[in-house]
Amino acid sequence: MKGLNVVLGGAGLAVFLALGEAVPRLGLVKEAYFPPTSRIADALGDEVADSAFWTALGDTLTGWALGLILASCAGIVAGVVISVVPYLREATASTVEFLRPIPSVALIPLAVLLYGTELRSVLLLVVYASFWQVLIQVLYGVQDVDPVADETARSYGLGTWARIRHVLWPTALPYVMTGVRLAAAVALILAVTAELVIGAPGLGARIAIAQNSQAVPEMYALIVVTGLLGLLINVGARTVERRALAWHQSVRGEVMV
Amino acid sequence: MRRLLAAVAAGTFLFAVTACGSSDDGGSSDGEGSSGGVTTVTVGLIPIVDVAPLYLGQEKGFFEKQGLKLKLTTAQGGAAIVPAVVSGQYQFGFSNMTSLMIAQSNNVPVKAIANGIASTGQGGKDFGALTVKKDSAVKSPKELEGKKVAVNTLKNINETAVRESVRKAGGDPDKVQFVELAFDQMPAALDAGQIDAAMVVEPALATIKSQGGREIASSLVDVAPDLTVAMYFTSTQYAQENPELVKKFQDATAESLAYADAHPDEVRQIVSTYTKIPPAVLEQVTLPKWPAEANRASIEKLMQLGEDDGLFKTTPDLDKLLS
Structure with a gap:
C-alpha cells in the first residue's frame, strides 16, 4: 500500500514536471515569462552551487524554526491557561476571534517600524500567524476532555497541575499536534512572504531580487525550493506527530474500550 | 515517547541558543555603532x-x-x-x-x-520610458486617452511623469486609465495585451525592448530636463x-x-x-x-x-x- 502511494506520488510529480516542460515549449505561454522545467532545473543547479543561496536558506529556516517554536510554546501555554482559569475563555473569545483573522501581512509596516528589516520583523509576522493555529487547536482539544475522566481525577484528589498533566494534556495532545503541523506550514509561508515584502535576508529576498532583475528562471528555481521546503516540513511534522501519538487510537488504528 | 520529547526539547533549546547567538551578532551591528x-x-x-x-x-x-x-x-x-x-x-x-x-x-x-x-535628460535614451507593444497602433502619448497604462505605484512619480507626457503631446491625462503593476511584471502584461502601455524602468525596459516593444515617450525627461x-x-x-x-x-x-x-x-x-x-x-x-x-x-x-x-x-x- 505504501509502495503504491510512493509510485503514484512519483508519477503525479513526473506528469506535472512534463507539463511544465511542454507548455512553454509548445508556445502556449512565452518561454521568456515561464521557462520550461529544464531551464528552471539549470537555474536551480546554479543556485545550489552558490554559497549565498545556502546562507539565504539558513536565514529562512532560522526564521521559520524560531517563529514556530515561539508560536507553539505561546499557543500551548495560552490555550491551557485560557481553558483552565474559570470564565477566562468566555472573556477572551471575542478578542481571539477579532485578532485571529487579521492577516499577518497587514502588520508589515508595524514590524518594520519596530524592528527594521531584521530577523525580528520576520519573527513578528511568523509568530502572529502561527500562534492562532496552535491556540485554537489547544482550545478545542481541552474542550474535548471527557467530563467523567475529569470528575474521576478530581474525586481521586488530583490537584490542578496533576489533572492538566494526566487528563487534559493527553486529550489535547492530538489537537496540539495538528495545530503545530498547520502552524509549521503557515510559518514557512509567512517567513518567505516577510522576506519577500520586507527584504529581510532569506529565500524570499532572493526571489524578490531575481524578480526585480528580470531573472525569470532563477526566480522559479527559488520558488521550487520553497515548495520543496514545504514538502519536507510537512513530512517531518507528520513523522513527529506519529511518534508523539504512537499510543493514541488515531495512530494505533484500533478501538479503545 | 519521553525520550523523544526530551531529545526534541534539547534540540530546540540548542537551536534557540545558537540562533539567538547569531541574531545577537546582527543586533549589535544593526544600528549605528x-x-x-x-x-x-x-x-x-x-x-x-x-x-x-x-x-x-x-x-x-x-x-x-x-x-x-x-x-x-x-x-x-x-x-x-x-x-x-x-x-x-x-x-x-x-x-x-x-x-x-x-x-x-x-x-x-x-x-x-x-x-x-x-x-539622462536625453529623450529616447533614458533609463525609464513609456512603452507599448511591438504591433501597437499607439504612436504618441496623446493616443493613450481611454487606454490602460501601467505604473509601478499609483499617485506617484511615474504617474506624474506619464501624465506630463500625455499633456505635452496634447492629450488629456485625466482620460488615461492608470493601473498599478510591479515593474518586473510589466513586460509580460504588455506582451499579453493586458495593458496598452507601461511606464517602465531598467532592467524591465531592456526586456521590453528585446521583445520588440517601442518607446513612445521618455516621460521622466518630459517632467524636467535633468x-x-x-x-x-x-x-x-x-x-x-x-x-x-x-x-x-x-x-x-x-x-x-x-x-x-x-x-x-x-x-x-x-x-x-x-x-x-x-x-x-x-x-x-x-x-x-x-x-x-x-x-x-x-x-x-x-x-x-x-x-x-x-x-x-x-x-x-x-x-x-x-x-
Whole structure:
C-alpha cells in the first residue's frame, strides 16, 4: 500500500514536471515569462552551487524554526491557561476571534517600524500567524476532555497541575499536534512572504531580487525550493506527530474500550 | 515517547541558543555603532541599478576615508524603508522624490541629504520610458486617452511623469486609465495585451525592448530636463543630532556618484554582485545619470506637477526637505 502511494506520488510529480516542460515549449505561454522545467532545473543547479543561496536558506529556516517554536510554546501555554482559569475563555473569545483573522501581512509596516528589516520583523509576522493555529487547536482539544475522566481525577484528589498533566494534556495532545503541523506550514509561508515584502535576508529576498532583475528562471528555481521546503516540513511534522501519538487510537488504528 | 520529547526539547533549546547567538551578532551591528573611529551606518536600499554608487563607493573606500562603514540592507520599496529610517532602525535610506515630498507634506520627519539618481535628460535614451507593444497602433502619448497604462505605484512619480507626457503631446491625462503593476511584471502584461502601455524602468525596459516593444515617450525627461528622480534621506532627528556624520555621508556619496558616473563598466560589474540581472540584459541596460548634486529646479517642477495632480494634502516644504 505504501509502495503504491510512493509510485503514484512519483508519477503525479513526473506528469506535472512534463507539463511544465511542454507548455512553454509548445508556445502556449512565452518561454521568456515561464521557462520550461529544464531551464528552471539549470537555474536551480546554479543556485545550489552558490554559497549565498545556502546562507539565504539558513536565514529562512532560522526564521521559520524560531517563529514556530515561539508560536507553539505561546499557543500551548495560552490555550491551557485560557481553558483552565474559570470564565477566562468566555472573556477572551471575542478578542481571539477579532485578532485571529487579521492577516499577518497587514502588520508589515508595524514590524518594520519596530524592528527594521531584521530577523525580528520576520519573527513578528511568523509568530502572529502561527500562534492562532496552535491556540485554537489547544482550545478545542481541552474542550474535548471527557467530563467523567475529569470528575474521576478530581474525586481521586488530583490537584490542578496533576489533572492538566494526566487528563487534559493527553486529550489535547492530538489537537496540539495538528495545530503545530498547520502552524509549521503557515510559518514557512509567512517567513518567505516577510522576506519577500520586507527584504529581510532569506529565500524570499532572493526571489524578490531575481524578480526585480528580470531573472525569470532563477526566480522559479527559488520558488521550487520553497515548495520543496514545504514538502519536507510537512513530512517531518507528520513523522513527529506519529511518534508523539504512537499510543493514541488515531495512530494505533484500533478501538479503545 | 519521553525520550523523544526530551531529545526534541534539547534540540530546540540548542537551536534557540545558537540562533539567538547569531541574531545577537546582527543586533549589535544593526544600528549605528562606532569602533576605532569608524562609524557603522545602516542604509536601506532597493536592489536596483540606481544604488550602484554606494556599493561602488564602499568598495573603492570612499566611505572608509570619511570614517564610515556602510551596512547596506535591501528592502522592496519605500514602504519598508521610510518607517525604518524614521524610527532609527536605519540611518539613511533611498527613495524617489515624489515619495519624499508626500512624506514631507504629511509631516513625516525626513530630510533628503544626498543626490540619488537623475534621468539622462536625453529623450529616447533614458533609463525609464513609456512603452507599448511591438504591433501597437499607439504612436504618441496623446493616443493613450481611454487606454490602460501601467505604473509601478499609483499617485506617484511615474504617474506624474506619464501624465506630463500625455499633456505635452496634447492629450488629456485625466482620460488615461492608470493601473498599478510591479515593474518586473510589466513586460509580460504588455506582451499579453493586458495593458496598452507601461511606464517602465531598467532592467524591465531592456526586456521590453528585446521583445520588440517601442518607446513612445521618455516621460521622466518630459517632467524636467535633468530630473532628480531619487535621493538619499535621513530622519530630521538624526540630521540634527549627527551633523558631522551626515556631512561625511554626503561627501562620500558625492564622490561615489561622480566615480560611478565616470566609470560605467565598473557600475555594470558591481550591479552584477547584488542583483541577478542576466549578463546579456545588463549589457543592454541604460544607466541613469549620477550627478553629485540634486537639481532643485527639477524637483520644483516635479512638485508643481504633483500638486496639479492632487498628490499632496498640503504643499511640501522643499526648504525643510532639502536644506
